[in-house]
Amino acid sequence: MQGADVRLLTLLFIALLSPALHAAPQRVVSLDLCMDWLLAHYAPPERVAALSSLHKRYPVEWIGTHWPSHDGSLEQVYALKPDKVLVGQYAASLLRKRLAELGIDVEILPLPQTLEQVTAYEQQFLKALDLPLSLTETAPAALSAPSHPQRLLLLGANGIGTGRGTLEDEILQRAGWTNYLQGEGYLRLDLEQIVQDPPDAILWAAPENQALANQFAEHPALQQAVPAERWLTTDYWRWQCPGPWTWELIGQLHQWLD
Incomplete structure (x- = not known):
């Protein structure tokens, strides 16, 4: 087989694998409360393997009781076979380290310190789930202040x-x-x-x-x-x-x- 033919076959093989390599995650797991809420807000339920137990400890009325959850242990999270784990930068540091060592795809989202960073935070989340960036909420312009500061x-x-x-x-x-x-x-x-x-x-x-x-x-x-x-x-x-x-x-x- 000629070298050119080998290269062509290699490229075809890569092309065939590309959809699988870049497929949107289908078994997403959250490790903290903020990721729980973002998943419940944006993600199709069938793509969420489990939220953290914190969403039950701190319930909000717009999140139903149908979401599966894990107990935060390495064994239980790993058994869920997640293809994406989401966690904030200050949460579950030891657990996320162990999961990454086991080959799990862990996405760490920095906590926003400014409103501009809130938009970037949302977009990083959407990219991690391969959801359209058009879902990002539009930040309002600064609203008018009263003539007398309050x-x-x-x-x-x-x-x-x-x-x-x-x-x-x-x-x-x-x-x-x-x-x-x-x-x-x-x-x-x-x-x-x-x-x-x-x-x-x-x-x-x-x-x-x-x-x-x-x-x-x-x-x-x-x-x-x-x-x-x-x-x-x-x-x-x-x-x-x-x-x-x-x-x-x-x-x-x-x-x-x-």
């Missing part, structure tokens, strides 16, 4: 507030609010200072049914300093993981501006 305090559990240089801060600003806190990152709040100079509104973003964690928010002095109608609430889960719901959150926050 300061919003994003209050979490245990008296922790969210300051500048965070994804949450960028969400508030994109919605037209001014962050009440001027410091960087996540800050322990001073109750007396807030009472003396109260924000225009407080967004209470913390899980329900955690009495000890909620004591700061329930303090009578704080309740008196900010009228009840200026205590805003959103679905807590929208703050837990970035995703297409981040853009909905921006619109919701904008509606509360005077």
